[in-house]
Amino acid sequence: MSAYPVLAILAFMVLGPMMALLTVTGVSVIESESLSFWKSAYLRRVLIFSFWQAFLSTALSVSLAIIVARAFARYGCFPFRNLILKLFGLPLVIPAVVAVFGLVSVFGTGGWIPLGRDLYGLNGILLAHIFFNLPLAVRLLLPAWKSIPEQHWKLGQQLGMNSWQQWKYLEWPTLRENLPGVGVLVFMLCLTSFAVVLTLGGGPKSTTLEVAIYQSLRFDFEPAQAAVLAALQLSLCATVALISFRLQKLPEVEITSTALQCPVDTNTLKLNAVILLAAVVYVAMPMIAMLFEAFTGPVRQVLSNPALWRSAALSLSIGMIAATLSILAAWLILRSASDLYYIKRKHKAAYLEMAGSIVYVVPPLVIGTGLFVLIAPRFNVFDWAIPIVILINAMTGLPFAIRALGPAMRQNKMRYQRLCESLNLDGWNRFKTVDWPLLRKPLGLAMALVTALAMGDLGVIALFGTPETTTLPLLLYQQLGAYLMSEAAVTAVFLLGFCLLVFWLLEGIIGGRENV
């Protein structure tokens, strides 16, 4: 089976909803009522706020990440380096709504650093986006320091360069190549951030396009208005994706514990230690606060609630099915791409891989809105909630699966294709003896990652969810909305633990524990 059926399904999943959106938007533009919406102060405010919060979040996350990554790179080897790197990987798998709860436990009324009502609105959104994107940017920027040749550090030492001169001649020239790519990625994530703005946004003043789409569909019952907003969001994302394509240099995430041999004096070492400690505290504090609140909360009552277990089973099913679909699609796409790489048609192969990342251009909520508009006139959309959520989560996970599996599959093809041909090794025999041992580790990682992401997703399910189709993140969101904070604390920790357990089990069972 080739990649083309997968591409056809992807195209249908994107183009179908988009056509529906464009039709509704086209009709609505002619109507005078919708014309006034185009020109309304509300839309202008939503647009400006979407951009402003994404810009501020990116600027703060990336500039703080540079400081932390530099401290990390220059501190050298220390006992907890690997552990901190793993901690910085956690925000990637922590469900957004859980992290929000953690931040509320720290900065909310009665929290350790109470901001009161000031938490809700731009402040809270920025705090949450920094929580998610600072560790991500640190992990993306760290390899820049590792790519500085050892000889340059030695030259710097020999020429007597001070810290500023080392930054100017050695570090900045390498870093600036990666900064635009990292900046645009973080900007895109903040622009399409939904759960954070939904839970921490402070009413109409702090609404982004994504949340406005949700409100139009779920509260105002205005599909036409939602279509206009979705079309706007689509064009914004397409523009940012286009820019990102031009600046596509994005380093591989650092997963090793090796440190560069960069000599620093004692004072710099102390300063680096303080910076690292501050970053670790910021990332760990919400989780610790949440754990603290959960263990003093009504644990037995929440855990004995059948709704919690129903939601957990539903979340797990959605996660596993979405991940399986995602991996299958990624496998087919990457197999065709590897064949193309093998016959030196690199550009075509790269475009094929890129097609799998279509959700970067068309956000899941926009696809969801399109499907809503497409299905609503014919069927009851809420009856289709689970299949739609699974399909969209599979699409959302596809770029992660491609990124995790791609290098290994390509390498496997390039290195062993000729050898396998010469040994007449193909089909099941090849899979059993060559492909599986070499690919099970990235396969395990991809499966674990996509499952955890889908299990923790509060995006499309918020659009289509009903009391019968309540996933764990939606249950948590409902508890937060009803100010059942003690129950929410237990649910949040349960959800976090559940996601991490599933991640760990899948990665271990599929990926195996020994290094291949």
Place this chain on the structure above:
Amino acid sequence: MFSIRQLCFTYTDTENNTVMPMSFELQAERGEILSLIGPSGSGKTSLLNLIAGFIQASAGQIFVDGEDIQQLPPAQRPVSMVFQSHNLFPHLDVFTNIALGINPSLKLSVDEHQSIEDALVTLGLEGFKKRKPGQLSGGQQQRVAIARALVREHDILLLDEPFAALGPAMRAELIMALKELVSRRKMIALMVSHQPADALLASKHTAFIDNGQVISIQKTSELLNDRKRQEIMSYLGSE
């Protein structure tokens, strides 16, 4: 006069779980290049790193004209080093790459400007000063690195396989140019090389290093024909 006395260092390779104690004893004359040859992993580059101060010796002394430089930080040692690759900062032009050798803040006096111009002429790089390293050939890049070492006016020049990536003709040309410069400026130069032919061309004397020790310092032609020592014979592949 340059000498090293009982310079000790323990090399630890955490990846391969190996530990190699090293102890060096060496002398070199001003005005000539002393070649260092020996098998891979024998300690040649470690010796240069110890002299430059990039790694710290556990004991021993390094004397330059009777003064021990062992306790000095790298920037204060009278040492310039040229590596096999990555000698130049790719985003800076030739002039700036050389100027960094004089003052990293790039605040240069008129005389210092002139010394860079002179070094460019000496190394045959006139007309290249505005070029970036990427616009130069491998040989020209190494010339720039040597020019930077010259403007620093330090006594000791360490060369870590500086010509390994160059073709035979270019290598011979650069070695001859370097030999002339070292002789004229009365510098002390130590050159790690894997090519016995380079050692023969560059050096009156060559040191053979194995297992973290200087096994022998002899006239280069004699060392390359030494049939008495098993280590040298197996390195050179002599019968």
